[in-house]
Amino acid sequence: MAGTIEEFKKLVDTEEFLQFFNLPYDEKFVNVNRLHILKKFSQYIREIDDNSPDLSAEEKLNQYSLALQKAYEVFLESTPQEQKLFKVFNEKPKNVVTLTEITSD
Secondary structure (H helix, E strand, O other): OOOOHHHHHOOOOHHHHHHHOOOOOOHHHHHHHHHHHHHHHHHHHHHHHHHOOOOOHHHHHHHHHHHHHHHHHHHHHOOHHHHOOOHHHHOOOOOOOOHHHOOOO
C-alpha cells in the first residue's frame, strides 16, 4: 500500500477510496450504491478505530482496505433496503395501512 493516512483522510468519493486501495470495482455498480458503500465503510472504520486504537498507520490502512472491500461486497449480495443503513429505510411509511394491521371483526 503506497498511500498514507494523511492522503486517506483527504479522500471523498467512493471511487477515490477504491482507487486508493487499488480495489477492482464496477463503475455502474458504484454509481447505484455509492452512498450505501460509504456508509457501511464508515461503520467498519468506526469499529476498527474503536476496537484497535493501537494499530500503526500501515496496519490501520490495511484494515481499512479490507473494510472497504467488505462494504462493497455487502451490496453485491444484499440490497440497501435489506441493510437499512439510512433512516428512510427504517421509518414506517405515513398514511399507509399494512395488511398485518387489518383485522376482521
